[in-house]
Amino acid sequence: MAFRRHEADVSVALLEPPNAAASVDPMPAETRELDPASRTWLDDLRADGARRDAAVARLHAVLLKAARFEIARRRGAFPHLRGNDLDDLALQSADDALVAVLARLDEFRGLSQFTTWAYKFALYEAGAKIRKRAWQGREIPLDQPSWERFAAASSPQAGVEEAELLAALGESLDALTPHQRRVFTALALNEVPIDVLAERLETSRGALYKTLHDARARLRAQLAERGFEIEGRGE
C-alpha cells in the first residue's frame, strides 16, 4: 500500500532541523597531501605569465566540457531552446565558472581531485542558466497549486488513497506561513526550479531551500496528526 493511516497510538516522527552549517575541513590545501595532478593545477594557476595563461586556458576547456555535458543532459526538458542558444549558454557557463574557480582557488581543500572540484562550478552555472533561460518571460505560479500531475500518475487503487492524502495536504497548506505557502506552491507543487524562483524573489537558493524544508516539516506534522504516514523516496 502506498501509504496508510496511523492508528491512534502511533507516534508522530520528529522532524530534524536542517543542518545549515556544512562540515568544513579547516585544513587548507597547502598543508594537505595533494594528488600530483591537483598540485600541478594549483601551481600553474598561481604562476605568472605564460604558464598561468596556459593553465587558465586548460581550465576553461575543462569547464566548457562540463558545461556542455550538463546542457546536453538537460536539453530534452527544454525542447524550445535551439542549438545556438545552448552552445552560447555553455560558453557563458564556462566563462562564469572560470571566474568563480579562480576567485575561490584558496578554498580548494584537496579533498577531491582538482578537476572534480572545478567541474561542480560549471555544472552549477550551466544548470542554472538553462533553467533560467527556459523560464525566461514565463509567469512564476506562486499562488495557484497545480494538482493535475498527481492524479495522472496513480493506479486506480493508489489513486483513491493518494486523492485522500492530497486533499489533506491541500487543506494543510493553511497551516503554513504565507511565505512558506508560496515557496512550497512554486517549488513542490508547480515544479518551478529553485534557482529560477530565487532569482525572481531576489533571494538565495539556500534560503529558499530552508523555507521549503520548514514547510515540508510542518506539512508532514499536519498530515501525521490526521493519521497519514508518509514514506520517503525509495521506501
Place this chain on the structure above:
Amino acid sequence: MSDDVKNLLGQRGDDIGCDGCFDELDRYVELELAGADADTAIPGMRTHLESCTVCRDEHDSLLVLAAGGR
C-alpha cells in the same frame, strides 16, 4: 505512494542544505566512486539529495564526469 507525491514532502532527517551540498559535493562523489561510506562521512547529504531535485541533478552529473576521468 507515487514518487511525485513522495517528492512533494521530501525526506525526514538532518539535511545539509543547498549551500552545504555544494561545498561537499566533490568530496561526496569521490567517496562514492572509491566505494567508501559517503553518507556516514558527510551526514545530511543523502537526505538533501533525495529532497532537492536541482542538487540531485548536479550530483548525478558530477558523478558521471568524475568517473570519466578515472
